[in-house]
Each structure stands twice: as C-alpha cells, then as structure tokens.
Amino acid sequence: MQAPIAVLWMMGADAFQVCCTFGLTPVTPASPSFSTAPTASQGMKPSVFWRLADDIPKPMSTALMVLSIAVPFALWWIVASLDLVNDKFLPSPFQVAQALGRLWTDGFLLGDTAASIMRVTVGFLLAALVSIPIGIAMGAFASVRSLLEPIVGVVRYMPAPAFIPLLLIYLGLGEAPKIALIFMGTVFFNILMIMDAVKFVPKALLETTYTLGGQRRQALFQVITPYVVPNIIDTFRINIATSWNLVVVAELVAAENGLGKRIVLAQKFFNTDEIFACLIILGVIGFALDLSLRGLMKATCKWAMD
C-alpha cells in the first residue's frame, strides 16, 4: 500500500524535475502588471519540450521513455492495491506474474506462444513473398497497375475477419484457415504500400541507368528493387502488427491452442489474471517483432538511415 504511492510520488517528482531541468516553466497564474518593465520580445519563446520536428536531449528522451511504461504500470498497481475493484476483475501485477508463472510451468505459455508465432510467421511470409513481386510490378508498370489496382483496392476493404466463415467451410479447422486469414489480411496492404514506394523512385535515376547502357530489366532488378528495400522492410514492420491481430482473432473463433485460445479458456473460468498475462505476452512479442525489423533495417539499409 505504501510502496506504490511512494513510487508515484517519486515519479511525480521526477517528472517535475525533468520539466524544470529542460526549461519548461511550471505555469503560474498571471498577475496584472502595471510596471514599465521591458515588454516581452516579439520572437518565439525558446522551448525544449515543444520543439517541432526536432530532437530532444538524450537524458530527457530516456526519462520520458521510462515514464511511458512506469506511469501506467504504477497506476495499475495502485488501483489494484487500493481494493477499489474486485481483484477478480482487476488482478494486481503480482497476481498476473503468478499466473504467468503458472502458465509457464504448465507448459501452456510456450506451446500457445509457439503456435501463434508459427501461424503469423507462415501467413506473413507467404504474404511477403507474394506482395514483393506484385507490388514492385504494379509500381513499375502502369499497365500492371491498371490491371490489378481496381481489384486489390476493393478486396482490401473487405475486412479479413469477415472471411473466417468461408475459410472454415473451405479449409476446415486446422492451421490452414488461420494462415489463410493472416495472408489475406496483410497481402493487399503490403502490395499497395510497396507499389507506392516504387512510384517514388526518382525518374532521373532510371534515366541515368538507361544512358549508362542499362536495359529496362536491369533498371527493374538492379535499381528499382534495391531502392525500395527500406520501404519494403518498413511496410512489413507496419503490417506485421495486423497479422498479430488476426492470429488472435482466428484463435478466438476456432483453435485448439494459441494465445487467443488461451484467452477464451481463461474467460470461461473467469481467470482474468491469465487474460492479463496473455495480453502482456502479446504486447511484448509484437514489440519485439517491431524492434527486430528495425534492427534488420539498421543492419541492411544504412544508406537510407539518417
């Protein structure tokens, strides 16, 4: 009971100190002034916190990033420990940690996580393999674009989960409908985003290639394709979040395992602590995927980074 309040108080003090250190003055009520003191200059007031499209100092950035996680966590901890809410509805961080341990020792955690990751990996890899050539072709050739853009544009607005009943009818209850759902839910967005990236390849770069003796085919594979690699990685980083959503949707509807299935089971037995545990795992894995794709970008596309 004492600890969380102390934590919050410390966070508050920290936040205050961060603000002061970096030049954010606390707001004080303005008092009417009749003095003939020099009037404020007409220029823009300097600020660190509110600088537009600019970096902030590293320590400030680190402090704010810590707050970003610590504040919600502390709030959760406090509300749960104040006994305002029945802990059947809002389990404490400690109870969730225990649930996590339980799921781990029972072997569910590893099995369910592996099942979900496998589905995302296969479904998204298939979508990636299909979307790269089609997206590049649509971006590079107006002809292919005219041929495919209308149909892709319509189908992508059909919500992927709406296909679940059909997928179950066509593909049964195994892995296939789940992988197909992830594939369908991401492939069209991948295609359109890659297509857009190709449109931004500078025309002069292609024309230079031609005047160096290059053929269209060489321009396509040796200029356009490497130019859009960073955009492709970025596209995947954004759309893999969708596939992570869809795998849970698929598992909520019909599955024998997976983190989505674990959540449904936990609901049946009113184990909210397990639901919380699964949500945290989902968030952490998603974030890890994001970070690893960023790492891939850093490792392979130094030329495109600032």
Added chain:
Amino acid sequence: MHLEINNLSKQFDTRQGPVVALDDINMHVETGEFVCVVGASGSGKSTLLRLVAGLDMPTAGEITVDGQVVTGPGSDRGMIFQSYTLYPWMTVQKNVEFGLKLQGVGPRERREMASYYLDVVGLTKFARSLPKQLSGGMKQRVAIARTLASRPKIMLMDEPFGALDVQTKETMQQFMLDLWNRTGVSILMITHDVDEAVFLSQRIYVLTAHPGTIQREVFVDLPSDRTYTIRRDRTFQDYREGIMDLLRGKAAPALVS
C-alpha cells in the same frame, strides 16, 4: 564522333492544346568539342538534350551519332543531370563501376576502370563513401566519373552545376575545363548561365524561347586553357554581353555575329 541534328522539332500535347517546344533545330558537335546551348527558361533546351539522349522522341527531324539515327538511350551518349543521380545504396566505387556492370564488363576490369576515373576526378579517397556523405560538387564529380568510365562518344550535361553555390560552381567549371583538356571527351552542355557557357565552350548555340529555335551560333575564340582571370578580359566580357543581349532580344554587337 559526329553528332548531327537535322530539322528537329518537338511538340507536346497539353490540355491547352499543342505546344511547340523546339522548332527546326539544326546543329552539330564534332570530336573533342565543348559545345554549350544557352537559352532562357522555356527555350526547350532541356528537351533538346533529352532528345539527343534518346529519353524523348522528336516530333519531326532526326538526330544522328556517327551516321546512326538515335532511337533510344544508350551508353554512347552519357548524361549528367542537374539533380545528383547517384545510386544512394552503392559506394562511390560501385557507382562508378555500375555503368560497366550494366554493359557486362567483368569485375576486375570494372574495378580498374572505376579507380582510374575516380583518380581523374580526384575522389580516390572517397571510393568507400556513400553518396550521402559527399557534398553536391563531389556528387557531381562522381557522376562525371561514372559517365566517363562507360567511354561515351559524347557526354551530355543538363545544367550540371545549377544546384551548386557560387564558389563550388566556379571550382567545378575550372575542373570541367581541365578534365576536358586532359581527356578530350566531346561535350554538349545545356545551361542558362551565359558566363558559364563562354568560360567553358568553343561554340555556343543561343536559343530563343517559345518556341525554341536557334537564334545564333557563336564561336568563342578564347584559348582553351582558361582560368578564372579570363573573366576580366575585355573579349570575354564582350562575348558575355553580346549573348546576354541576344537573349534579351536586342540587336547583338558585331563580335558575336
């Protein structure tokens, strides 16, 4: 090398109707010449160069290089654009090698040729750098090395120094002149900068605007080993002012005619 342009016209179809960009252009460039085309904006001078490069097709007339009609782009007419067209993911060395790679030259020969031309443009030290680490002038020198490495019959330059600051521009002009004297490459360059044209070239075609037609051909009778001090010469200034007057639409003094 003999570049010839005969009765060349180019018309663009716009929503407001057809626009004649170039009308009945006749000109030529011979081996080892440095020829400039000057004109105000709207004179179609960039269009002219794109037609020579084969990146656009003429409405009428024809362009020939050594008797062969130009029907598309090719490495015999290397082009330098105003925007820096280096491949951003390749090192400077790989950029210079790329034209040779496209033409199927083997890796060892590629490397040797690229190193040679990087030395010619004075950028050997930067062979392993990425384009984004270079200044504008250096990028343009890499582009020139890349084009030269492909051994073009003629190098086409579209306002290559237009985006550079005044000091860098002057350095690059001197560099270009020295390079031309050393390599003997034939050059056709487009510019709106009359001073630049007089400083660099042996012959200048002056274009009028709307539509672009050749108003005058000016022979620049100045020594080929020019330095910046030549700008103070009376003759240099006469050429410059004469061409400026032509572009203003005034009668030109006798020297230029």
